Amino acid sequence: MGDNEGVNIEEATTRWNELAPKLRRAQEAYHSTGEPIMVDATYDSLIAQMRALEDRFPQLWSPQSPTMKVGAKVARGAVAELRHAERMYSLQDVFSREELATWFAGITGELPEGSRFTAEVKIDGLALNLTYRGGVLETAATRGDGVTGEDVTRNALAIQAIPARLSGEEWPELVEVRGEVYFPIAKFTEFNDLVEARNEEVARRNQEIDAYNKALRAKNAGRAKEGLAPLPRLQREGLLKTFVNPRNAAAGTMRQEDNTGFAIKSLSFIAHGIGALEGASEALQEKMATQEGVYEVFRAWGLPVSGQTRMVSTLAEIEDYLDEFQGARASLDHEFDGVVIKLEDRRVQAQLGYTARVPRWAVAYKFPPTEVQTRLLDIQVQVGRTGRVTPFAVMEPVWVDGSTVAQATLHNPFEVERKGVMIGDVVILRKAGDIIPEVVGPVLAERDGSERAFVMPTHCPACGGKIAPAKEGDKDLRCTNTRSCPAQLHQRVIHIGSRGALDIESLGEESAQWLADPDRYRADVLIALATGHAIELTDEEALAAHEAGWPLEDAADPRVRIVLTLEQRVELGITNEDGALLDPEGVIGEELQRELGIPTAQKPFLDTEAQLFALTAAGLEGVRTWLPIRLAGEHTGDWRYVRAGWTKPAWSRTGRAGEAGAGRAAEGAARAGFEVKTISAPSKTLEKVLAEIEKAKTKELWRKLVALNIRHVGPVASRALAAHFGSLEAMLASGRAQVEAGEAPFSEIDGVGEIIGRSLLDWFEEPWHCEIVDAWRAAGVTFEDERPAGGTGTDGAEGADGVVRPFEGMTIVVTGAVEGFTRDGVAEAIMKAGGKATGSVSKKTTVVVIGENPGASKTTKAEALGIETWSAEEFLRRLGRADG
Ligand SMILES: NC(=O)c1ccc[n+]([C@@H]2O[C@H](COP(=O)([O-])OP(=O)(O)OC[C@H]3O[C@@H](n4cnc5c(N)ncnc54)[C@H](O)[C@@H]3O)[C@@H](O)[C@H]2O)c1
Numbered sequence: 056m057g058d059n060e061g062v063n064i065e066e067a068t069t070r071w072n073e074l075a076p077k078l079r080r081a082q083e084a085y086h087s088t089g090e091p092i093m094v095d096a097t098y099d100s101l102i103a104q105m106r107a108l109e110d111r112f113p114q115l116w117s118p119q120s121p122t123m124k125v126g127a128k129v130a131r132g133a134v135a136e137l138r139h140a141e142r143m144y145s146l147q148d149v150f151s152r153e154e155l156a157t158w159f160a161g162i163t164g165e166l167p168e169g170s171r172f173t174a175e176v177k178i179d180g181l182a183l184n185l186t187y188r189g190g191v192l193e194t195a196a197t198r199g200d201g202v203t204g205e206d207v208t209r210n211a212l213a214i215q216a217i218p219a220r221l222s223g224e225e226w227p228e229l230v231e232v233r234g235e236v237y238f239p240i241a242k243f244t245e246f247n248d249l250v251e252a253r254n255e256e257v258a259r260r261n262q263e264i265d266a267y268n269k270a271l272r273a274k275n276a277g278r279a280k281e282g283l284a285p286l287p288r289l290q291r292e293g294l295l296k297t298f299v300n301p302r303n304a305a306a307g308t309m310r311q312e313d314n315t316g317f318a319i320k321s322l323s324f325i326a327h328g329i330g331a332l333e334g335a336s337e338a339l340q341e342k343m344a345t346q347e348g349v350y351e352v353f354r355a356w357g358l359p360v361s362g363q364t365r366m367v368s369t370l371a372e373i374e375d376y377l378d379e380f381q382g383a384r385a386s387l388d389h390e391f392d393g394v395v396i397k398l399e400d401r402r403v404q405a406q407l408g409y410t411a412r413v414p415r416w417a418v419a420y421k422f423p424p425t426e427v428q429t430r431l432l433d434i435q436v437q438v439g440r441t442g443r444v445t446p447f448a449v450m451e452p453v454w455v456d457g458s459t460v461a462q463a464t465l466h467n468p469f470e471v472e473r474k475g476v477m478i479g480d481v482v483i484l485r486k487a488g489d490i491i492p493e494v495v496g497p498v499l500a501e502r503d504g505s506e507r508a509f510v511m512p513t514h515c516p517a518c519g520g521k522i523a524p525a526k527e528g529d530k531d532l533r534c535t536n537t538r539s540c541p542a543q544l545h546q547r548v549i550h551i552g553s554r555g556a557l558d559i560e561s562l563g564e565e566s567a568q569w570l571a572d573p574d575r576y577r578a579d580v581l582i583a584l585a586t587g588h589a590i591e592l593t594d595e596e597a598l599a600a601h602e603a604g605w606p607l608e609d610a611a612d613p614r615v616r617i618v619l620t621l622e623q624r625v626e627l628g629i630t631n632e633d634g635a636l637l638d639p640e641g642v643i644g645e646e647l648q649r650e651l652g653i654p655t656a657q658k659p660f661l662d663t664e665a666q667l668f669a670l671t672a673a674g675l676e677g678v679r680t681w682l683p684i685r686l687a688g689e690h691t692g693d694w695r696y697v698r699a700g701w702t703k704p705a706w707s708r709t710g711r712a713g714e715a716g717a718g719r720a721a722e723g724a725a726r727a728g729f730e731v732k733t734i735s736a737p738s739k740t741l742e743k744v745l746a747e748i749e750k751a752k753t754k755e756l757w758r759k760l761v762a763l764n765i766r767h768v769g770p771v772a773s774r775a776l777a778a779h780f781g782s783l784e785a786m787l788a789s790g791r792a793q794v795e796a797g798e799a800p801f802s803e804i805d806g807v808g809e810i811i812g813r814s815l816l817d818w819f820e821e822p823w824h825c826e827i828v829d830a831w832r833a834a835g836v837t838f839e840d841e842r843p844a845g846g847t848g849t850d851g852a853e854g855a856d857g858v859v860r861p862f863e864g865m866t867i868v869v870t871g872a873v874e875g876f877t878r879d880g881v882a883e884a885i886m887k888a889g890g891k892a893t894g895s896v897s898k899k900t901t902v903v904v905i906g907e908n909p910g911a912s913k914t915t916k917a918e919a920l921g922i923e924t925w926s927a928e929e930f931l932r933r934l935g936r937a938d939g
């Protein structure tokens with residue numbers, strides 16, 4: 056790995072000397088304290104660099120080099136040491152298919168034709184050496200430095216998967232069983248959930264303690280006056296640490312004193328090798344002459360072995376195995392970070408032997424990392440459809456587990472606190488299999504004091520409304536300006552256009568933004584300007600900025616670039632001499648914005664969704680929006696201000712200042728000596744939006760119900776309600792009558808339930824909600840179905856009760872991520888829609904949904920069995936996405 060062709064010995068020595076102490080420290084931290092100071096991917100790549108240097112310049116190498124280490128010596132005095140009867144080795148690793156092919160060519164070149172190998176998953180856990188004497192577990196030890204390890208016999212005996220006594224018969228006098236202790240993924244999640252639940256409880260109590268201590272100050276002041284002794288303050292309780300990943304969880308748990316808790320009971324074990332074998336009968340030795348034979352004997356003894364091991368003899372077969380498992384990381388109950396290939400014949404293994412560190416007859420192919428390090432640049436908040444304000448991490452983009460990641464949600468401020476991350480930290484980012492990227496925590500060793508804590512804003516970044524929990528004690532915080540917060544309205548309008556609602560294809564992210572939140576990026580634009588980036592104005596805005604003293608860029612096209620030099624930014628009080636922002640919150644005040652010729656913030660066309668169906672092209676003429684300026688696909692940091700739904704006009708010079716041109720900007724243009732040659736007109740997109748909105752007015756009733764964004768009222772309930780009542784009037788009248796009679800509204804309708812029923816009726820109690828319905832009606836939106844009640848006219852099976860469940864009778868397998876859903880969430884949605892969600896593809900499977908980063912094996916299996924596949928998009932369309 057690494058190309059050192061151009062490197063000379065001096066450079067190589069310098070680099071080697073730089074790396075050595077760093078890697079020694081990493082090894083020490085990793086093996087002795089169990090708290091790594093870098094992620095494995097970083098460690099592996101630095102070790103590989105070092106090996107490459109040593110290969111090229113052997114004089115750098117010595118037996119003491121960090122590249123020679125197998126683990127670490129047991130820390131003196133910490134625990135009892137145990138000497139392994141036979142040495143424990145590490146594995147030679149390769150990081151690419153090419154390296155693997157080279158290894159394979161090398162080994163097969165020395166072997167008889169047709170030699171066989173085992174292909175196994177590389178279990179990500181802690182290596183363990185179990186010594187059985189006469190079939191009874193005598194000791195269990197960690198690998199340590201390969202010669203001696205830590206005595207963990209007591210804990211090993213508490214693990215159910217490790218038999219204290221071997222079953223079957225025919226045991227040798229002594230056998231060393233090597234294998235991996237691991238923390239099953241499901242247990243790991245469960246464990247962390249338990250810790251988190253407890254931490255939440257503690258956080259709540261801590262708040263009470265803080266309040267008590269605050270009140271105590273005044274009380275104690277009073278007591279002091281009366282000559283009384285002060286009452287003691289209450290102590291805050293510490294938060295428990297969650298485990299970073301299942302491997303650390305296994306290592307940490309094996310080391311802990313307590314061998315009775317949830318953690319140790321969760322551990323499991325898989326045997327994958329053999330050390331010393333003494334006093335074995337000839338028959339047994341014969342049985343154990345191959346790797347596969349060893350596993351068979353182990354199995355008979357009651358030792359768990361992997362069910363994934365396969366015999367292979369060609370590179371193509373190995374590659375198939377890799378393909379199958381690389382894409383299916385989340386499919387086993389344990390994590391695996393690669394694949395191990397071992398020569399099958401143990402006699403030949405013995406002939407090939409070992410280097411100082413690894414066997415010569417095996418190799419580990421490591422998958423691309425699922426955990427990487429990157430810099431946390433900022434923590435920002437976003438406002439969702441229901442007003443939920445969620446912090447998210449903005450990171451230096453990194454490649455992790457098959458895709459580039461630059462953002463990850465942090466869920467809520469508690470989560471930020473629990474993770475202990477600060478802006479500016481180097482953080483560990485994790486993305487395993489089809490799991491959504493997650494910031495695991497900070498790398499504390501990388502802190503230099505310049506990091507700052509995240510402060511949850513008290514006011515909505517989009518509208519300035521107050522941010523508060525919806526109910527006392529809620530973890531989620533919401534922008535309370537539900538009615539007109541542009542960010543919430545933007546999301547609601549997107550929802551109205553979505554496939555599960557009115558299915559207005561052209562009313563998406565972008566057009567919804569023009570309507571509800573045209574200045575969405577204003578804050579980013581001002582920051583960009585304050586940090587030295589340019590903003591570009593065109594048309595009337597350029598002419599206005601020209602008046603403010605900016606030169607026009609183009610002789611035929613009014614266009615100005617506003618950009619501030621560092622001196623100007625210092626002079627204007629925006630930054631200090633180093634370019635650091637003086638006030639990261641309110642970067643450039645309104646007055647300064649005006650002075651600089653930056654267009655004032657716009658009043659959004661929509662104030663609520665009421666006016667959506669009254670939209671006209673003319674109404675949008677003045678709307679502008681900010682677009683990032685890109686170069687080869689990359690955002691340059693500069694921004695451009697453009698017409699939203701209208702085309703760009705063409706301008707020409709009038710030659711003389713003072714002569715009036717046409718259009719809105721006539722006056723400004725005249726002064727600047729420009730006139731409009733081709734006037735601006737509604738864009739094709741806008742015309743399409745308008746036409747589709749017109750069509751939506753008479754779509755099915757259930758779609759209108761979904762479009763109203765009523766909490767809990769999604770497509771399934773809406774279809775059931777619409778099918779039953781046929782009109783909004785009838786529905787409301789019936790529900791209200793039930794409430795008056797003291798009954799649960801809509802309880803007679805399957806799939807509706809009391810919560811949904813009440814939520815629906817409550818929604819209509821809010822005057823501004825009723826205004827939406829009134830305005831839509833006035834604009835021609837119908838709220839009844841023409842068909843006789845009972846029919847729905849949509850695809851999907853219809854039950855005897857008239858309720859449509861789109862996935863009735865279907866067995867669905869989802870592989871990869873579906874946007875907006877957790878894994879459990881998808882399964883639940885499938886069930887709610889009448890289907891059955893299963894984990895593996897079989898002949899019984901009706902459909903395989905291929906999400907993002909799908910598992911290769913499921914995809915191929917679906918193909919092989921000729922099973923229908925859907926994209927995530929198709930799946931959502933059929934489901935009629937709504938999560939109200
Ligand atoms: N982050 C850090 O600072 C840091 C420091 C030191 C080491 N490390 C990490 O530790 C690891 C190196 O440790 P290592 O020497 O154990 O190498 P390794 O984990 O890459 O491979 C060897 C081990 O794989 C295990 N294994 C799992 N499944 C197996 C199977 N089917 N057959 C055989 N063996 C199997 C065995 O226990 C064996 O000892 C690397 O992942 C490295 O990134 C990290």
Ligand SMILES: [Zn+2]
Binds near residue numbers: 515516520543
């Ligand atoms: Zn808001």
